[in-house]
Amino acid sequence: MTQSAASDWAPDDRLRLKPRTFGLRPFTRSFFLRPTEIVARELIGAWLVRRHENVLYGARIVETEAYLGSKDAAAHSFGGRRTPRVEAMYREGGHLYVFFVYGMHYCANVVTQREGVAEAVLLRAAEAPIDSRAGLLSGPARLCKALGITRELNGSDLLRSKQIRLLRGNAGVPRIAVTPRIGIDYAGSAKEWPLRFFDLDSPAVSGPTRLKKAK
């Protein structure tokens, strides 16, 4: 097989969690039921934690994008589209939506809003616990590859799954920048909506690190 499976994942030791992150606390469900752009902003600094053979690995999220469901031409659920692929986006906030793109990459999203409302936050980049500059988690597909996120984890509950969870950050409020989203040229006027958020102080952000001046 040429396509990677979560069960084949060989974690990088640089993602092994350090003792200072062992005390990270969980999110409440209600965190994910608020407006998606708020959740996207507040997920900067949160930790995505993965278990492999009883060892914990993880990374600190530094870049996200909000996708606003049926009114957002960039969202897979635009216009109320509901197909088997998008189904996980319709779950209650706090679940994971994983999709496959370009024949070789996975992307991971955190579902927001109540069940039946298909909005989500794309995880675009994260920092490794040891070396924040390593770049192995910079970009949505590399983030998935480094953490072994594949379709097998699609639909996971990030508050309860044994395999993958999301935990609150413990390092204070980061300085946040806001720009339009990346890679959605087909989305008409929605492509200019300011829905990409990143940690201004992180070296692991994937795309442009400043907003182009208008005109």
Add this chain to the structure above:
DNA sequence: CACATGATCGCCT
């Protein structure tokens, strides 16, 4: 059934 395309990345110029 056939076909067009993408929420990307890495390598090339």
Add this chain to the structure above:
DNA sequence: GGCGATCATGTGG
């Protein structure tokens, strides 16, 4: 800045 890899998915016939 450009382009090829590579295939699941959605759409249309």
